[in-house]
Structures are given as C-alpha cells and as structure tokens.
Amino acid sequence: MGKTLFEKVWESHIVDSIENEQEILYIDRHFIHEVTSPQAFEGIRRRGIGLFRKNKIVATADHNVPTKDQHLPIKEVLSKLQVDTLIQNCKEFGIDLYGLGHPYQGIVHVIGPELGITKPGMTIVCGDSHTSTHGAFGAIAFGIGTSQVEQVMATQCLLLERPKTMRITINGELQRGVSSKDIILYIISKLSTAGGTGHFVEYAGSAISSLSMEARMTICNMSIEMGARGGMIAPDETTFEYIRGREFAPDGAALEEAINYWKTLYSDEDAYFDKEYTFKAERIPTMITYGTNPGMGIGIDETIPDNDSDSFKKSLKYMNLEAGSSLLNKKIDHVFIGSCTNSRIEDLRVVAEYVKGKRKADHMKVMIVPGSKQVEKQAREEGIHQVLADAGFELREPGCSACLGMNEDKIPDGEYCVSTSNRNFEGRQGPGARTMLVSPLTAAIIAIEGKIVDTRNYVNKVATA
Structure with missing residues (x-):
C-alpha cells in the first residue's frame, strides 16, 4: 500500500519507536516567541543542560508588541517584561532574534515562509497553535506546549503519538469574491470545531492546487480550528517558485537537488486515509461567523x-x-x-x-x-x-x-x-x-x-x- 504525504514526512523523521505506539520525532526547525518560551528557558537554565542545537531555533517578538511607535519603550508592563525576557534569553543562549527594529521582525508564521526558512518535508514546531500554517509547504508543522518547547530545546526531539490521517478534497472553481479564507471557514462550519480531532489533514483537489502559496497558508493556518493537529498541502511548482530566491532558501545546484526531493512529497494513489471528505468549490459562499467559535x-x-x-x-x-x-x-x-x-x-x-x-x-x-x-x-x-x-x-x-x-x-x-x-x-x-x-x-x-x-x-x- 502507498503512503500519504504525512506518512512520508513523519516516517523520515522517526528517531526511535517505544512502547504504547509512541515515537520519538526529530524536529528540523523550532520557532519561538516571547509568550511561551520564558518557562522553557528557565527549565533549561535550572537543569544546567544548555541547548542541543541552537542553530535550529528562530526567535521573534510578535504577540505582545505594540503596533504603533515600535521605536519607543513598550508601555504595557507585562508586554515589556515578556519581550525584554525574550531578548535576555536569546542573548544568554546565543539564539538569533528578530526583535523590534530588526528588518526580519514579524509574526512567527509569516516570517518563516517569507524568509525561506520554511521548506517542504520539514518538521516544524512552535509554542503557538497556528504553527500549522507552515504545512502549506508540505511540512509537518504543529503547535506545542511550554514543556515541549523545553524538550525540543534540550533534545531537538519530541515523544509523540502518531496522529490519524484525513484528506479533504475540494474540486471545481470558486465563485467570484470567494477566497481561501472562505474555503476554510466553510469546511470548519461543516465539520465542526472537533471534526479534525486526532488527525493531520491533507488538503487536495483542483481548487487547492490553483491557490497561491499565501492562500494555502491561510487554509493550513486554521486547521487547528477544527481540532486537527495540523494541515498539509503537497508541494508543487507554485511552492518551488515561492521559495526560490528567498533569504534562507537554497540556491543553484542545492535548490535543484532539494526540488527533486520535494517532488516526491505527495500522497500515493493507493494511500489510505482514516477519514476523507469532498466538497465542491462552486458551492462555497462568502463566509462570516456569527458566534463565539x-x-x-x-x-x-x-x-x-x-x-x-x-x-x-x-x-x-x-x-x-x-x-x-x-x-x-x-x-x-x-x-x-x-x-x-x-x-x-x-x-x-x-x-x-x-x-x-x-x-x-x-x-x-x-x-x-x-x-x-x-x-x-x-x-x-x-x-x-x-x-x-x-x-x-x-x-x-x-x-x-x-x-x-x-x-x-x-x-x-x-x-x-x-x-x-x-x-x-x-x-x-x-x-x-x-x-x-x-x-x-x-x-x-x-x-x-x-x-x-x-x-x-x-x-x-x-x-x-
């Protein structure tokens, strides 16, 4: 039997398997910000073990930062404390920080892709539930808790149970004025906020493959809102062209070699999914929420x-x-x-x-x-x-x-x-x-x-x- 995109990436990162169907997964990239990292740094400091691979960590300030007068000291006391703590921790442990004033600063799930840090076939984590955004590149990306942030800092690995697989296929052409945000809001309205619980979702179909990378990121971003562990879209020429020429992307022969590998990252025709759903693009309306989820x-x-x-x-x-x-x-x-x-x-x-x-x-x-x-x-x-x-x-x-x-x-x-x-x-x-x-x-x-x-x-x- 063939393998799903998820299985291909997951299995290529297994370090070891243990009892109770848990697996130790290697993590390629760890994004951190000011909200969920302080306790993890303190744990590392308290245990005196240092960071296992600090060059795999990328830090930025995003959640607490003001969006006016960023050149001035932060006014809110708690926000200033958290941002200052991130600065101090990154300095102490030698981590690259894209803080306020840096030309690469921004929301963690925006800067990763735009800088070419996010790539197909990677495993990516962050102490933020919307890490699933990076799955638009054919990466396994998911949010983790603070204790897991510390685990990755210490070992570059996580002990996990493998999620189930789900495929959501959307074929056809969208109505005028309908976008990728409408697609994902529509899916969640149909499947509910618990419809994806325990699963990693792959989005497929002609309506998905016709989307830009930024539109794909919007869809994968909200996978967590239907309870899924994350979302993925198989990389294709649109993906490769988006990555080409970005700051931390490979170039020349290295890029071509990478693309040859990325082209293998798709679900085989005979791959098995634990759940499958299909929707028609032309039936998706302009969406709006009316409640509190x-x-x-x-x-x-x-x-x-x-x-x-x-x-x-x-x-x-x-x-x-x-x-x-x-x-x-x-x-x-x-x-x-x-x-x-x-x-x-x-x-x-x-x-x-x-x-x-x-x-x-x-x-x-x-x-x-x-x-x-x-x-x-x-x-x-x-x-x-x-x-x-x-x-x-x-x-x-x-x-x-x-x-x-x-x-x-x-x-x-x-x-x-x-x-x-x-x-x-x-x-x-x-x-x-x-x-x-x-x-x-x-x-x-x-x-x-x-x-x-x-x-x-x-x-x-x-x-x-």
Whole structure:
C-alpha cells in the first residue's frame, strides 16, 4: 500500500519507536516567541543542560508588541517584561532574534515562509497553535506546549503519538469574491470545531492546487480550528517558485537537488486515509461567523441557524444576535485586517485593489497590521500604504495586534469587529469584544460600506487570500 504525504514526512523523521505506539520525532526547525518560551528557558537554565542545537531555533517578538511607535519603550508592563525576557534569553543562549527594529521582525508564521526558512518535508514546531500554517509547504508543522518547547530545546526531539490521517478534497472553481479564507471557514462550519480531532489533514483537489502559496497558508493556518493537529498541502511548482530566491532558501545546484526531493512529497494513489471528505468549490459562499467559535459560520447571505443547546444560546447572547436573523446590513464598528492568517502582502494587495479611490464609512475604524517588517516595507514600496491612507485605513507596524488582545490593540466592550484573524472566542479581541471572522476582501468591502454586505455583489472575480 502507498503512503500519504504525512506518512512520508513523519516516517523520515522517526528517531526511535517505544512502547504504547509512541515515537520519538526529530524536529528540523523550532520557532519561538516571547509568550511561551520564558518557562522553557528557565527549565533549561535550572537543569544546567544548555541547548542541543541552537542553530535550529528562530526567535521573534510578535504577540505582545505594540503596533504603533515600535521605536519607543513598550508601555504595557507585562508586554515589556515578556519581550525584554525574550531578548535576555536569546542573548544568554546565543539564539538569533528578530526583535523590534530588526528588518526580519514579524509574526512567527509569516516570517518563516517569507524568509525561506520554511521548506517542504520539514518538521516544524512552535509554542503557538497556528504553527500549522507552515504545512502549506508540505511540512509537518504543529503547535506545542511550554514543556515541549523545553524538550525540543534540550533534545531537538519530541515523544509523540502518531496522529490519524484525513484528506479533504475540494474540486471545481470558486465563485467570484470567494477566497481561501472562505474555503476554510466553510469546511470548519461543516465539520465542526472537533471534526479534525486526532488527525493531520491533507488538503487536495483542483481548487487547492490553483491557490497561491499565501492562500494555502491561510487554509493550513486554521486547521487547528477544527481540532486537527495540523494541515498539509503537497508541494508543487507554485511552492518551488515561492521559495526560490528567498533569504534562507537554497540556491543553484542545492535548490535543484532539494526540488527533486520535494517532488516526491505527495500522497500515493493507493494511500489510505482514516477519514476523507469532498466538497465542491462552486458551492462555497462568502463566509462570516456569527458566534463565539470558528465553526459557527454561515454564508454571508444566510440566516443564523437555531440550536437548543445552552452553549449555543450563550454564544448568541454574547454576540447580541438572534437565531433566524440575517447579518446583512448589520452595522459594524471596527475592521481588523491582520494576524498570522491574513497579514501577508497578497492580503494587503487584495484590500488595496478594492479600496483604491474609495473611502471608508465615517463611523468605521479600520486597522491594517502587516505580518512582518518585510510586508510593511513591500507595501510602502508598492504604494499600498498611500492607497490605504486615502481610504481612511490606518496602516500600523507588524505584530499579532488585535487578533488576541495581548497588546494595546483591543476592541471596546460590546462593539462589533469584522476581523481576518482566526478566532472569535469571547473576549479574544478584548473584554466584551464581538468578533466576526471574514476574508480580507470581505473585510475591505464592509469597511467601505459600514455594514455587512455580500462580497459577491461587489466584485467580478475570484478573490485569493
């Protein structure tokens, strides 16, 4: 029997197998940031064992950093402490740090791919659940806990149970105005936030292979939101061209040798998956969430469903919405475009292309946060910053920002925010904030209109990010 993409990568990294079906897996790349690394460093220090392979660790500051005046000292006490601690730890242990002011600083899951650090066939971990983003390159990438961060620092390995496999196939052509963000929100709405539990998901089909790398990253990023351990997409020519010429990518003969190997990373025709699902691309609508988990999503022109569960009723109460009602024409207070899901240059281009020559609704506050200094730099070089400014949008500096409210960028209590981030939990964007997840294009259109509208009525082509 053939092997899945997941099995090929996983089995090539097994160091040893032990009892109870656990395996010791070698980790190629370890990303760290200021939130989940301090305790791990302290454990290493306390045990006096040092780092096993410090050159496999890449550090950046992203979660707690302010997105305005990054040249000034951080105002929030806890945020400053965490960022300062990361700086001290990286200096003590000799780790490369892309901190504030560094041209490579940014959200960890944005800088890895854009710098050519992320490559097909790798195993990648980070103390962050959205590490699954890197799976878009045909890598096994997943989030780990703080104790596991310490394990990788000490041994460059992890003791794990092998996940089950799932394949989600999407064939056909998307409707105009529908993007990769709509694809993944649609899948989660169908499978639920627990539908992928215990599995590593491979996304396949003509609709997937037609996507750009940045769009693929959006899909893999949110695999965790349906309970999956991670998501993967087989590398192809689109992948190879994205990697070519990046800062830490191989070049010349080394690149060609790598590509020859990367071309073997696909699921064999007779490979077995523990679960399989198939969807038709043309049936995927523009999506929006209405509740307090990413699985509570509907087509933007649909009505909110009804459910007798206490948790469902609690969610609608928090959002101040009613079952059976439509979200169309609902006034929105804030738009946030950013996060590790949708803050890449392609996302900003989609937004700028639509809003050029337009102006946001007067009451609307729009915050655009690039995923890295490189994205910010490219946006300025392309004139995107001016297009956004003319539309009344505020372009800030890189960071996780209003995705999770661990910094100064929070949505006020009781106000609605249409967001391109990945989670809409209660209080995720600030105490009492009400979050609705959408694609960058949908967010841009809502910012201009000042209310929820159907993206498909405003554009003539398929979106991307």
